[in-house]
Amino acid sequence: xxxxxxxxxxxxxxxxxxxxxxxxxxxxxxxxxxxxxxxxxxxxxxxxxxxxxxxxxxxxxxxxxxxxxxxxxxxxxxxxxxxxxxxxxxxxxxxxxxxxxxxxxxxxxxxxxxxxxxxxxxxxxxxxxxxxxxxxxxxxxxxxxxxxxxxxxxxxxxxxxxxxxxxxxxxxxxxxxxxxxxxxxxxxxxxxxxxxxxxxxxxxxxxxxxxxxxxxxxxxxxxxxxxxxxxxxxxxxxxxxxxxxxxxxxxxxxxxxxxxxxxxxxxxxxxxxxxxxxxxxxxxxxxxxxxxxxxxxxxxxxxxxxxxxxxxxxxxxxxxxxxxxxxxxxxxxxxxxxxxxxxxxxxxxxxxxxxxx
Amino acid sequence: xxxxxxxxxxxxxxxxxxxxxxxxxxxxxxxxxxxxxxxxxxxxxxxxxxxxxxxxxxxxxxxxxxxxxxxxxxxxxxxxxxxxxxxxxxxxxxxxxxxxxxxxxxxxxxxxxxxxxxxxxxxx
Numbered sequence: 509x510x511x512x513x514x515x516x517x518x519x520x521x522x523x524x525x526x527x528x529x530x531x532x533x534x535x536x537x538x539x540x541x542x543x544x545x546x547x548x549x550x551x552x553x554x555x556x557x558x559x560x561x562x563x564x565x566x567x568x569x570x571x572x573x574x575x576x577x578x579x580x581x582x583x584x585x586x587x588x589x590x591x592x593x594x595x596x597x598x599x600x601x602x603x604x605x606x607x608x609x610x611x612x613x614x615x616x617x618x619x620x621x622x623x624x625x626x627x628x629x630x631x632x633x634x635x636x637x638x639x640x641x642x643x644x645x646x647x648x649x650x651x652x653x654x655x656x657x658x659x660x661x662x663x664x665x666x667x668x669x670x671x672x673x674x675x676x677x678x679x680x681x682x683x684x685x686x687x688x689x690x691x692x693x694x695x696x697x698x699x700x701x702x703x704x705x706x707x708x709x710x711x712x713x714x715x716x717x718x719x720x721x722x723x724x725x726x727x728x729x730x731x732x733x734x735x736x737x738x739x740x741x742x743x744x745x746x747x748x749x750x751x752x753x754x755x756x757x758x759x760x761x762x763x764x765x766x767x768x769x770x771x772x773x774x775x776x777x778x779x780x781x782x783x784x785x786x787x788x789x790x791x792x793x794x795x796x797x798x799x800x801x802x803x804x805x806x807x808x809x810x811x812x813x814x815x816x817x818x819x820x821x822x823x824x825x826x827x828x829x830x831x832x833x834x835x836x837x838x839x840x841x842x843x844x845x846x847x848x849x850x851x852x853x854x855x856x857x858x859x860x861x862x863x864x865x
Numbered sequence: 866x867x868x869x870x871x872x873x874x875x876x877x878x879x880x881x882x883x884x885x886x887x888x889x890x891x892x893x894x895x896x897x898x899x900x901x902x903x904x905x906x907x908x909x910x911x912x913x914x915x916x917x918x919x920x921x922x923x924x925x926x927x928x929x930x931x932x933x934x935x936x937x938x939x940x941x942x943x944x945x946x947x948x949x950x951x952x953x954x955x956x957x958x959x960x961x962x963x964x965x966x967x968x969x970x971x972x973x974x975x976x977x978x979x980x981x982x983x984x985x986x987x988x989x
Contacts, residue, residue, distance in 0.1 A: 573901035574968070597969065599928035602872045603879065 519632045519705075520731060521563025525554035526629070532557050532619045534579035535628075537645065538565050539590070539692060539701040543609025549690050550643075550703040555579035570595055570607055578615045588616045588651060614647065614701060624653040627664030631655050631705055636733065636753075638707035638772040642679045646671070647692070647699040658683055671698055678702075707772055708733050709858065713752075714760045714789050715780025716743045719804065722847035723777065724751040730851065735774065737763050739785075761788035768796020775800035775854055777834065787816060794826040800857045802834035802850065836863055869964030871929075878932035883939050885931075886921045895983030899971050904930045908980040912988070915946050922976065929961065929969050934976035936960050941980075949984060952977065 525533045536553040553563040553575055565575050571593045578591050591613050596606030618625055627643065634641050640658040652666030656679035665672055678695040682702060690704045709732045713720045716738035724734040733753040737760040738744050744755045756763055760780075767774060776793040778786055781804050790813060793801045803810065810832030817827050835849030836856070856863045891909040898905040904926035911919040920942050922934040937957065941949060958965050958973045965973055 573903070576901055597927070597929075597966070598869055598872060599875050599879070599969075602876050603928060 519552070519628065519635070521552040521554040522628045523632050524562035525556055526620060526625070528556055528560060528562070530556035530558065530560070530620065532583070532617065534582045535616050535618045536565055536575045536579055537614045537616075537701065537703075538611050539614045539645075539647070540612035541609060542611070543595075550701075553579070555583065557583055565611065565613060566595065566607075571611060571613075575613055575615070578613065582615045582617050586617050588614065590614050590647065614645065616645075616651070623664045623667075624651075627653045627655040630663045635705050635708050640683065640707075641705045642682060642689070643703040643705060644675045644679060645701045645703075646675075647701055654679075656680075671696075674698060675700065710735060710753075710772070710774035711854065712737060712764060712767065712774045712776045714738070714764070714776065714778045714785060715782065715804075716740065716746070716749060716755075717779050717781065718748075718843040719779040719846050719850075721748040721751075722844040723779070723850065724749055726844075726847055726851055727751070733774075735767075738780075760785055761792045764789050765792035765796070768793060768798055770797060773797040773799070775857070776802070777850055777854075778803040779834075779850075781805065786813065790817065790830065791820070791822065794822060794829060800831065800854055801829055802831035802853065804834050804846075805832055807833060869962075871962035871964045874936075874962050875928050875932040878935040879928035882922075882924075882931055882935040884921045884935065884942070885923065887923065888919055888921045890919070891921075892988040893983040893986060894989065895979055895986060897975065897979035897982060899930070899975055902927065902972065904972060904975055906930060906934055906975055906979050908934070908976060908983045910980065910983055912946065912984070917941050917944050917946070917949065920980075926975070927972055929965065929972040930975045933957060933961060933973045937976045937980065946984065949980065 534555045538549055538551045541549060551565050553561060553565045553572060555561040555576055561576055565571050574593050578589055582589055592610055593613060594610045600606040631641060631643050642656045644656060645653045646666050650666040650668045650671055653664045654672060654675050655663040656676060660676060662676060674696040678693060682689040688704055689702055691702060693700050693702050711727060711732055712735045713723055714737050716736060720736055724736060727734045728751050735754040736749055736752040737756050737758055739759060741757040744757050749755055764776060773796055776798050778789055780786060786803060790803060814827050814830060835846060836852045838849050840846045840849040888909040888911055890911050892912045893910045896907040906922060906924040906926050909921050910917050920938045922938060924931050924934055954974045954977060957977045958970055961973055
């Protein structure tokens, strides 16, 4: 079975450039942001030499036109630039419709297959496996990009051994810090933009149903991995599930139990609507560290399931984590809208936000 | 808020654009864009005997591009084709007032460029 790869949102633009067949391009990275909320450090926009572009440096795309102009300059000159862009021009501000703040963008020429590109490739592959990694980009000469793993191994180079060693030491220190370290750092006189690569989020979907198919499809642009579990080999093999990163014909509760430990435990979404599957899967999921366990069904079905788990002796605090009915109450009808409501609830859970009614 | 001189006029013409309408009897029409920034503008003109007897525009554009189109239509209604030809980009930018940022010249001159393209085309 084919297994499409999930794409880390921060690296999606790079992957799209690479997969476009372009041999070279300019990579724009947001390295500093001031004011406003629609900006994420480390966001990329990639511009191919033939003019196509991928990604966006701001959520609304308001700085993209000027970023693309800078990318075209860099493609022509080969020299990297750091530019500061206000997110709004004076006319928009005068109308009271401007975006607040400004951003700094690093614009680099990247040749597919060179050391910097290989570091990006490895980063894109590594996030799928939940590897803790830091991507360090030198802001000045010597130029270069290094991917540093938690074990100290490196990919990429500035072509200066001393600077590479310094980057490794900086990464080592940053790995020990709590909280996000994404941003500009200076070490041994060298300025770096450090991107802390969060692992790709994984959602374990139990039950190869039409809602599951919609979930798999909608999760791809989110950059999440869909792992689809079902006992039926032939159903799992159907093309409608082709967007799943993994399709596992199995006894679902066994697979859930195996993957439920630790900080990288996946979310569990049970859409089988089949008691033979639901009860054992919920038992396994609620016993683990999953950040989200939800089950499709009515309030009555959810209440019955909670009562059965309680009778079995499952701790009340664990039972309380079960989301059933699943998804945000948006009046969803049909499989795709239900999938949207489930994904919205997952976003809120991962962001630690209580959805507003 | 910036107090650059051009802003008051730009905001006025963006909020209340002049001649922002389709011409039923247009003899020339053209649509043009600044692709990277997303401005798109259609200029329409009715030309009789070498004179722009009517002129209008429609736009999905920033305040500078819209205001420039608005001012341009006010200025060129009743003008001859020769006068349109003689109009320079600096003059069009200057009509907005002092202080238009250099990177925004493309916005300020879009209407003139689109109008010229419209007039260069065959009457239709």
